[in-house]
Amino acid sequence: METKITKLLGIKYPIIQGGMAWVAEYHLAAAVSNAGGLGIIGAASAPAEIVREQIRKTKELTDKPFGVNVMLMNPNAEEVAKVVIEEGVKVVTTGAGNPAKFMGAWKEAGVKVIPVVASVAMAKLMERAGADAVVAEGTESGGHIGSATTMTLVPQVVDAVNIPVIAAGGIADGRGFAAAMMLGAEAVQMGTRFVVAKESIVHANYKEQVIKAKDIDSVITGTSTGHPVRQIRNKMTKEYLRLEKEGASLEDLEYLTLGALRKAVIDGDVVNGTLMAGQIAGLIDKEMTCQEMIEEIMTQAKELLNK
Amino acid sequence: MLERIAEIIKEQLNVGDVEITAETKFKEDLEADSLDLFELVMALEEEYDVEIDSSDLEKITTVGAVMDYLKDKGVEA
Numbered sequence: 001m002e003t004k005i006t007k008l009l010g011i012k013y014p015i016i017q018g019g020m021a022w023v024a025e026y027h028l029a030a031a032v033s034n035a036g037g038l039g040i041i042g043a044a045s046a047p048a049e050i051v052r053e054q055i056r057k058t059k060e061l062t063d064k065p066f067g068v069n070v071m072l073m074n075p076n077a078e079e080v081a082k083v084v085i086e087e088g089v090k091v092v093t094t095g096a097g098n099p100a101k102f103m104g105a106w107k108e109a110g111v112k113v114i115p116v117v118a119s120v121a122m123a124k125l126m127e128r129a130g131a132d133a134v135v136a137e138g139t140e141s142g143g144h145i146g147s148a149t150t151m152t153l154v155p156q157v158v159d160a161v162n163i164p165v166i167a168a169g170g171i172a173d174g175r176g177f178a179a180a181m182m183l184g185a186e187a188v189q190m191g192t193r194f195v196v197a198k199e200s201i202v203h204a205n206y207k208e209q210v211i212k213a214k215d216i217d218s219v220i221t222g223t224s225t226g227h228p229v230r231q232i233r234n235k236m237t238k239e240y241l242r243l244e245k246e247g248a249s250l251e252d253l254e255y256l257t258l259g260a261l262r263k264a265v266i267d268g269d270v271v272n273g274t275l276m277a278g279q280i281a282g283l284i285d286k287e288m289t290c291q292e293m294i295e296e297i298m299t300q301a302k303e304l305l306n307k
Numbered sequence: 308m309l310e311r312i313a314e315i316i317k318e319q320l321n322v323g324d325v326e327i328t329a330e331t332k333f334k335e336d337l338e339a340d341s342l343d344l345f346e347l348v349m350a351l352e353e354e355y356d357v358e359i360d361s362s363d364l365e366k367i368t369t370v371g372a373v374m375d376y377l378k379d380k381g382v383e384a
Contacts, residue, residue, distance in 0.1 A: 097341060100361030121345040129361045146342060226340045 018191030019069020072097030118146025138169030174300020329371030
């Protein structure tokens, strides 16, 4: 399937993998790229040299294009931004902030820059700052989220900008893909579905929680801190939400979540860890390879779009 | 200028009838998040017919900084 995004990025299918912290490492990124989508390494809060290593390992596993997600709240963001250029990465997506200050250097190096946006105003300003495309991410997504839904945000962003729009949040199968195309998107970004990919290094306990999750099993923590996070409810979120309701300090809340994502993804502690996942987790019922997932989604979507 | 900017801020950030001075901080005092600031930028651009560079956003943390920024861009006080 050819769209503005497949042409822009030189990929076979308009499916991009989300830059999930801890989850989006080189095995997953390479597998998604090898399957014809765009794999992404989630730099999250990793030191720049770790990101460099991840990029090099991805290159060993694939000769297809892949990207790096730069989390702008990361104190190392500046160094990571440089490493991306030095290693010749072709695509950068950005999250948790405003990438404008890195835009010049990236554009000069020929890097395609795709900020993740959660509002029309942000999309417009990113277009003006030189973005090649934007990911319009709805509140259905897992992890850090905005408040507009994918259904409402995507068409409004599509109308507001002239660059291609990638839809994200709540998409996990061919129906979601086709719907996103109908809203005017040129590609989709998926996170939660890839968490349970066979190639994903996420702990089996975490994958099991995503597979078992039902439609209403996610909650939003951290609304009071200004950085809301969607995750599957467990003992930790119960405690967090209780503290939040009682007006606990930012320090107390942060103490509870310190290292909690690593605990869940790597150690498989699904009781005290942070199980970031989107609302679409309820639809996801088994582990598959990235190739199988992408082929299945594209077959179903093509059928629907040709109806 | 302060009076008009305060009106725009109140409207964009839905903060109700709070006192807004040059020292008012967007994040700490008005609890504005990054998306709120993008909304504010769009509104200020429209009002004053200027272009606010996204990379300048991190410098604009107070209402006074907005006024200085606009003055630098040639907006009459």
